[in-house]
Amino acid sequence: xxxxxxxxxxxxxxxxxxxxxxxxxxxxxxxxxxxAGFLQTARAGxxxxxxxxxxxxxxxxxxxxxxxPGFSTAxxxxxxxxxxxTALSVMLAVGVCAAMHGRMSxxxxxxxxxxxxxxxxxxxxxxxxFLLSPSGWIARALAPLAGWDRPPMVATVNDPAGLxxxxxxxxxxxxxxxxxxxxxxxxxxxxxxxxxxxSLGYGRGIVWIKVIMPQVWPLIRLPVMVxxxxxxxxxxxxxxxxxxxxxxxxxxxxxxxxSPDIGLMMPASAGALVQAALVAMAFGLLLALxxxxxxxxxxxxxxxxxxxxxEPGLWIATALSGILFAAGALAMLSLLVWSLAWRWPxxxxxxxxxxxxxxxxxxSGWAGALGNTLILAAAATALCLVLAIAWLEGxxxxxxxxxxxxxxxxxxxxxxxxxxxxxxxNVLFLRLGLSGSYLAVIWAHALFVxxxxxxxxxxxxxxxxxxxxxxxxxxxxxxxxxxxxxxxxILLTPLLTATAIGVSVSVAQYLPTLFMGAGRVAxxxxxxxxxxxxxxxxxxxxxxxxxxxxxxxxxGAAFLIPALLHRNRRDLLPGAAA
Amino acid sequence: MTxxxxxxxxxxxxxxxxxPPITMIVRPGEIATVMGPSGIGKSTLLDAIGGHLAHxxxxxxxxxxxxxxxxxxxxxxxxxxxxxxxxxxxxHLSVGDxxxxxxxxxVRGRAARRLAVEAALxxxxxxxxxxxxxxxxxxxxxxxxxxxxxxxxxxxxxLLDEPFSRLDAALRAEMRAFTFEHIRxxxxxxxxxxxxxxxxxxxGGPALDLTSLTPxxxxxxxxxxx
Numbered sequence: 001x002x003x004x005x006x007x008x009x010x011x012x013x014x015x016x017x018x019x020x021x022x023x024x025x026x027x028x029x030x031x032x033x034x035x036a037g038f039l040q041t042a043r044a045g046x047x048x049x050x051x052x053x054x055x056x057x058x059x060x061x062x063x064x065x066x067x068x069p070g071f072s073t074a075x076x077x078x079x080x081x082x083x084x085x086t087a088l089s090v091m092l093a094v095g096v097c098a099a100m101h102g103r104m105s106x107x108x109x110x111x112x113x114x115x116x117x118x119x120x121x122x123x124x125x126x127x128x129x130f131l132l133s134p135s136g137w138i139a140r141a142l143a144p145l146a147g148w149d150r151p152p153m154v155a156t157v158n159d160p161a162g163l164x165x166x167x168x169x170x171x172x173x174x175x176x177x178x179x180x181x182x183x184x185x186x187x188x189x190x191x192x193x194x195x196x197x198x199s200l201g202y203g204r205g206i207v208w209i210k211v212i213m214p215q216v217w218p219l220i221r222l223p224v225m226v227x228x229x230x231x232x233x234x235x236x237x238x239x240x241x242x243x244x245x246x247x248x249x250x251x252x253x254x255x256x257x258x259s260p261d262i263g264l265m266m267p268a269s270a271g272a273l274v275q276a277a278l279v280a281m282a283f284g285l286l287l288a289l290x291x292x293x294x295x296x297x298x299x300x301x302x303x304x305x306x307x308x309x310x311e312p313g314l315w316i317a318t319a320l321s322g323i324l325f326a327a328g329a330l331a332m333l334s335l336l337v338w339s340l341a342w343r344w345p346x347x348x349x350x351x352x353x354x355x356x357x358x359x360x361x362x363x364s365g366w367a368g369a370l371g372n373t374l375i376l377a378a379a380a381t382a383l384c385l386v387l388a389i390a391w392l393e394g395x396x397x398x399x400x401x402x403x404x405x406x407x408x409x410x411x412x413x414x415x416x417x418x419x420x421x422x423x424x425x426n427v428l429f430l431r432l433g434l435s436g437s438y439l440a441v442i443w444a445h446a447l448f449v450x451x452x453x454x455x456x457x458x459x460x461x462x463x464x465x466x467x468x469x470x471x472x473x474x475x476x477x478x479x480x481x482x483x484x485x486x487x488x489x490i491l492l493t494p495l496l497t498a499t500a501i502g503v504s505v506s507v508a509q510y511l512p513t514l515f516m517g518a519g520r521v522a523x524x525x526x527x528x529x530x531x532x533x534x535x536x537x538x539x540x541x542x543x544x545x546x547x548x549x550x551x552x553x554x555x556g557a558a559f560l561i562p563a564l565l566h567r568n569r570r571d572l573l574p575g576a577a578a
Numbered sequence: 579m580t581x582x583x584x585x586x587x588x589x590x591x592x593x594x595x596x597x598p599p600i601t602m603i604v605r606p607g608e609i610a611t612v613m614g615p616s617g618i619g620k621s622t623l624l625d626a627i628g629g630h631l632a633h634x635x636x637x638x639x640x641x642x643x644x645x646x647x648x649x650x651x652x653x654x655x656x657x658x659x660x661x662x663x664x665x666x667x668x669x670h671l672s673v674g675d676x677x678x679x680x681x682x683x684x685v686r687g688r689a690a691r692r693l694a695v696e697a698a699l700x701x702x703x704x705x706x707x708x709x710x711x712x713x714x715x716x717x718x719x720x721x722x723x724x725x726x727x728x729x730x731x732x733x734x735x736x737l738l739d740e741p742f743s744r745l746d747a748a749l750r751a752e753m754r755a756f757t758f759e760h761i762r763x764x765x766x767x768x769x770x771x772x773x774x775x776x777x778x779x780x781x782g783g784p785a786l787d788l789t790s791l792t793p794x795x796x797x798x799x800x801x802x803x804x
Contacts, residue, residue, distance in 0.1 A: 399633035467666040470630050471724075473653035474660035475680040475731040482654075485679070489670040570713035571669035 015397020022391040023406065030447060031409065033425055034416060038276070040424025044269035051427070052262055061270035068256070068267060070246025078249040078278065081162040081242065082232030085169035090224060092170070092324070093177035095317020098208040098310075101190060109182060116175035116328050118500070118555045120508035122525050123548035125168050125240035126532050126540060127331025130338055132164060133157045135346060137334060143347035151346060158244050165242040169234065171328045173227050174321055177220070183459075184219035188212065205310025210301050214294075221290070226414045228286060229279050233417035236510035236525070240532045249275055253419050254511070269423065276420040283415075332548060338541030358542045365527065366542055373507055373523040373550065375438065380445035381502035384453040388498070391454070392461045393483055396469070402458075410454050413447045422515040429516065436518035444512035449502045456501050460494035461487075490572065492565065496558035504551030524550070579643050579734045580605050581627075581767040586639035588619060588626050596622060597788050599639055604735070606765035609758060609781035611772060614788030620771035623788075624737045627769065628660050629653030643734050659733030659766075661741045661757075665724035667712035673723055674699065674708030680727035698726040702756075718749045725757055729764065736761060738770035742777060754780050 043049065047058040065071060100109075131137050134151040142148070157164045190212060197207030238248045246252065253275065256268035338344075342355035358364065395402060422444070429435040468490065469482045477485065488495065510525050517526075528543040566572040585599035596619030604610040614620055624630075626637040630653055641649045648656045667676050677695045685694050699705055702722035712720065721741070728736065741757065742750045758781065761768045770781055778785045 399631075465666070467662050467664075468668060470628075470653070471660060471662070471666040471727075472668075472679070473630065474628055474656075474658060474733070474737075475727065476654050476657060476682070477679070478652075478654045486668055486670075490668070492670075566670070568672075568711050569670055570711055 015394055015399065018390060019394030019398050022387065022394050025387065026391070026409065026450075029443070030413065030450065033428075033447075034412065034421050036428055037421030037423070037425030038416075040427050041269045041272045041420060042424070044266050044424070044427075045273040046270075047266060049266060049269075052265065054266065061266035064267040065270045065274070068252070070252065071271075073246045074249045074252045075274075075278075077162050077243055077246070078232055078275075081165045081169070081238075081248060082228065082282065084162075085166045085173060085231045086224070086228045088166070089170050089173040089177055089227065092174050092317045092321050093181055094208075094213060095314050096174075096178060096321045097181045097185065098205060098212075099314040099318045101185065106182060106186065109178070112325075113175045113179050114555055115332070115552065116172070116325070117179065118504045118551040119172075119328070119332060119548045120504065120525060120551065121168075121172055121234070122236040122240065122508065122510060122529050122532075123335060123544040124172055124328060124331055125237040126528060126544040127333075127335045127548075128164070128168050128171065128327065129157045129240055129532065130334040130537065130541075131327060131331045132167075137330060137349070140347045140349055148347070157241055160243045162243050162248070165234075165238055165248070167324075167327075168237050168241040169231050171324050171331070172237075173231070174324055175328075177223065177227065180220050180223040181216060184216045185212075187219065188215050201306045203306070203310065205314050206306065208314075209310060210297070214297060217290075221286075222411055225283060225286065226411065228282050229415050229417060232279050232282055233275055233419060235419065236508075236529050239529055249278070250417070250419055257419075257423055257515075272417075272420045272423060275417045279415075279417050335541050335544045335548060338537045339545045341538060341541070355538075358538050364539070365522075366524070366546060369522050369524045369527045369543065370546055370550075372521055373525070373547075376442055376445055376513070376521075376523060377503045377506040377550070379438075379442045380449045380506045381453070381499055383442070383446050384450040384502055385495070385499060387450060388454045388457050389488075392457065393487075397479060401462075410451050412451075414451050418511045422511055426515045426518065430518075435516065436520045438521065440516040441513055441521050444516040445506045445509050448509060448512065449505045452505050453498045453502045456498040457491075457494055460491055464490060493558075493562040493572070496561055500551065500555040500558040503554045507547060507550050579765075579767055581735045581769065582640070582642040582644075583627070584640045584642070586623070586626065586637065586641060588622050588631070588635055588637050591634045595638075598791050600786065600788075600791065602769075602784065602786065604767035604769055604783065606767055607762045609738075609761060609768045609770055609783040611770050611778040611781050611783060611785040612788055613771075613773060613775070613778060613785060616773065618788050620788060621739055624660070624739050624769070624771055627735075628658045628737050629656050630660075657732070657734045659728040659731060659736045661724060661728060661736065661738045663740050663744045665712075665720040667715075667720060667724060667727070669713060671712070672708065673704065673710045673712050673715065676712060676723060677727050677730055681730040682732045684732075694730065698730055699723075702726045717745055718753060721745065721753050722756065725760065729760060733766060736766050736768040738768060738772075740772050740774075741770070743772070743774065750776075751780075 045061055047054055047056055047060055104112075129136070133139070134154055134156055136156075139148070139151055139156075146152075193211050193215075194204065194207055197211050198204065202210065233250045234248075235250045235254055238251045239254075242248050242251060247255070249271065253268050253271045256264045256271065337351065339358060340354050340356065341351035342353040342357070344351035358366075362370075425444075426435055429440050434440045464487060468486055472482045472486045507523075508525060509523075510529055513521060513523050513526050524543050524547040528540065528547050531540040531543055534540065562572070581602075581604040583600050583602040583604075585601055587595040587597065587599040589595045597614075600612075600623070602610060612620055612623065622631070622635065625632070626635070627641050629648075629651065631637060637649065640647055648658070667673070668679065671679060674692075674695050677698055678691060681691055681694055681698075685691050696705075696708065699708060702725070704719060704723060704726075707715070707719070707723075712723065715723065738757070742753055745753055754777065768783075770777060772778065
């Protein structure tokens with residue numbers, strides 16, 4: 001033939017460079033530190049901690065850990081709350097989807113779920129504590145009926161069995177799983193499969209279990225793993241709602257790590273390894289269940305049974321979820337009410353007198369915490385947005401999709417327990433002199449913001465009509481003009497949604513702020529969690545209201561800005577077929 | 579300008595080429611047609627010429643405009659216009675701004691550029707629609723706006739990817755006449771892929787069947803008249 005092959009041109013080379021640069025940044029900024037942090041924790045866990053003069057490898061830290069009072073109870077509580085919350089949340093979310101699918105437009109359900117997704121865990125937990133406690137709204141509403149003249153002496157929050165914690169986790173996790181399942185369902189011809197199944201004599205609920213869910217499961221497995229890992233290692237919610245003595249493992253470890261006795265560092269590190277092993281085992285169990293479920297499912301499908309009706313189950317799931325949503329909404333409301341309350345004696349349903357006192361004295365501390373929170377959220381989110389756009393644009397310019405391993409990499413920070421590597425990382429940062437700086441905290445936030453920003457942006461980016469950038473290129477627009485004049489403006493709505501998600505993730509960070517900030521960077525979240533154990537609900541209410549209000553405001557802006565800017569652009573308004 | 583395709587073939591990752599090598603000359607104002615069933619790689623051929631090949635595809639042979647080989651240039655430097663089935667108007671820009679996006683940089687000054695855009699809108703029967711949302715245009719209006727946007731970029735060649743297949747029969751004839759008239763007026767070589775024999779008939783240029791590479795109803799083009 002004699003003519004050269006030209007598989008790539010300059011733009012594609014440029015794209016590969018960009019892609020490589022982003023991958024190196026992500027690897028150096030994300031994978032290496034997590035690995036280094038783990039290594040550091042692991043070294044301390046087996047007795048090597050040169051800083052305090054321990055140099056010999058031994059199992060002594062593990063022995064010491066076993067001797068810590070309440071360790072075995074903590075372990076049991078962790079397993080109970082982690083698995084309990086995850087299993088119940090998955091069942092409820094699936095049941096609600098089966099019962100409600102087709103009765104609600106994706107747009108409406110998105111609107112309903114957003115506030116619950118945006119609310120930080122800590123604020124939600126504080127609100128639920130206000131609601132559920134013996135002196136809370138529910139008890140006050142029941143008081144006249146039950147004839148209580150004082151708050152009942154029942155531990156409805158911080159109960160030793162961890163039921164309040166399970167409830168709190170479910171209030172946050174059911175909406176998240178609903179969102180994930182709804183987006184998975186949009187990729188499946190649900191209506192046709194449902195019709196086909198029912199015409200063969202299967203009830204609606206049974207078609208969901210036998211036909212729809214097996215298709216949904218592979219799409220939601222990773223998010224369910226995220227929920228499982230989170231539930232097993234949650235700290236902020238467990239501090240506020242969980243059992244206090246003994247607490248769950250993650251809280252016990254936090255106590256050990258922050259104890260003034262540095263001799264406890266090593267057993268705490270050993271505990272962090274146990275925590276990591278626990279999560280790894282949980283993943284193993286989930287995958288084993290996955291396998292077993294497939295085999296059992298096939299056997300069940302082949303039997304062809306049609307008799308069973310799942311309808312009552314669906315309605316129970318919907319009713320229970322309704323209770324969760326109502327509790328979540330009331331919890332958010334109670335934050336605001338408490339922050340404005342002055343005198344609120346038992347058993348009144350509303351305060352007797354109101355006051356703006358706490359709000360009008362920003363010098364009392366909330367102004368500084370709000371400022372810090374804003375700085376961290378803005379910096380971490382901006383950093384992650386730029387990185388995510390660079391990643392996706394690099395894929396476009398190299399004209400190739402994402403490798404599977406890169407996809408898994410994005411999820412990594414969400415799957416490993418925070419306490420496992422944050423302590424070791426802080427030790428490293430201390431040595432580098434970075435501990436306690438804003439930079440260290442911003443970076444730690446970015447670690448958890450990036451996955452969510454990337455997940456939120458990837459699908460809309462890939463769904464963008466490929467002909468538009470092509471048309472722009474054929475009109476002479478180079479890669480940068482295509483990015484800034486065509487792609488980014490069209491993707492304004494998903495970009496703003498990703499921003500809102502990023503801000504809400506950053507605002508919610510408790511452990512990374514605490515560890516990497518070395519206790520010196522006070523945010524709304526760290527202050528709210530600290531205050532939640534104090535008795536002044538008014539001040540706690542102010543911090544928690546601000547903590548929840550910030551993400552709400554950003555989500556609100558993310559709804560309003562595109563609606564205003566695109567009011568005259570029908571194809572870009574939400575609900576338009578993109 | 580004359581578009582020369584010299585033994586152009588496209589293959590995916592070392593597999594067999596999608597179609598036998600194509601050699602074709604498209605003269606100024608001539609509309610050549612490539613026909614063939616869907617899935618044979620008609621659109622991929624246009625991607626190769628326009629510089630839009632996806633990763634993993636490689637092109638062999640040469641694509642020249644007059645004497646200049648353009649196969650190594652990035653898409654934006656080739657100045658090869660592209661018309662799609664659906665007009666691919668940018669949804670975030672008004673109709674006028676879509677045209678301004680295409681308008682060549684050689685037209686300078688706000689007033690002059692606005693004037694050029696308005697003139698193009700007039701020519702396309704879209705007067706007064708400068709500020710309209712492209713989503714509110716009819717199918718025919720959208721196609722005409724897209725053609726104007728492409729022509730304002732002063733392309734040296736034009737590629738048409740089944741440009742009329744989404745339009746209903748009456749509109750199709752009208753759009754065909756409108757598009758071809760503009761191409762002939764400006765003496766741009768154009769290559770159209772289609773599976774509609776009527777398109778090829780109306781184009782009047784050389785026509786090639788991609789499965790067999792045999793010329794279909796070859797007729798001399800009417801361009802030499804002008």
